[in-house]
Amino acid sequence: MLNEQNLKGIFVPVVTPFLANEQLDINSYRNYVSSLFVHDIQGLVVNGTTGESPTVTWEEVAELVSVTKDLMAEKGRRLPIVVGTGTNSTASTVQRTELAGHLGADAVLVVVPYYSRPSQEGILEHFRRVSQVGVPVIAYEIPARTGVRLTIETTRRILDLDGVIGLKDSSGQIGFSSELTRLSAKPILCGEDLYFHAMLSQGASGGMLASANVHTRSLINVYQLFNTGSVTAAKQAFDLLVPCIQSLFQESNPAPLKWLLARQGLIATDTLRSPMSPISEGLKLTLEQWLPSLSN
């Protein structure tokens, strides 16, 4: 199980590979996830934003978690598995969290309820109920996707809940992380790739980064340099990655990432489930130039 102490380092939110007909591609998933096992990562996130959670059914999530666990057993590599269970309904999030617990999830990633634009009290109540399930909860703030923004006070109260072990902060507001690391002892993970070094400097304990799929070794290196006090070297190492990370988010994640993974042969196709669509020809040309520098 994950807890407040071991929620640190680099977590990889994995993509959900699809065949050209948009069916789940388990062969690709096995091949690609196994390739991550060689790295000193802290865990995998199944059914995160990068895993296209809006279009993956719960039955498919269960299959992906079960395949991940089988692979780990086969390869003798045990990594914590975080499962995305957040929806915009409290009842269904609670139910998915219970099911994730039965599947053996080490924690769940619960996004701030999107679309309905609930009040801060409503959001707090959502997390209060999910936190009572008994599976460690990582709250996930990503206002650009949810349409609602957590206040510092609400976030502090969410972090105060027993059962909530930390926050993944994709707010893109450095001041937000900085204030939270001052107000709460619970870990804050960076979920805004371009601010990884900046957020470490503000007290973040690691990152859950889509770019860690292709810059795995390099981002672990940045984290380790920072952690051992080589802050400037960490910044220099991170700065080298910035142009590629910018390209990865030039069009909606995970479309550029899937294209790169397919181009590397790690997944069979770059297919996304509609309404997500393939990247532009122009971005393909840009991404092509980063291929030699990838460290996965």
Ligand SMILES: O=C(O)C1=N[C@H](C(=O)O)C[C@H](O)C1
């Ligand atoms: O899948 C995730 O978790 C992440 N989602 C963010 C997004 O797509 O906006 C980015 C972050 O790197 C990880």
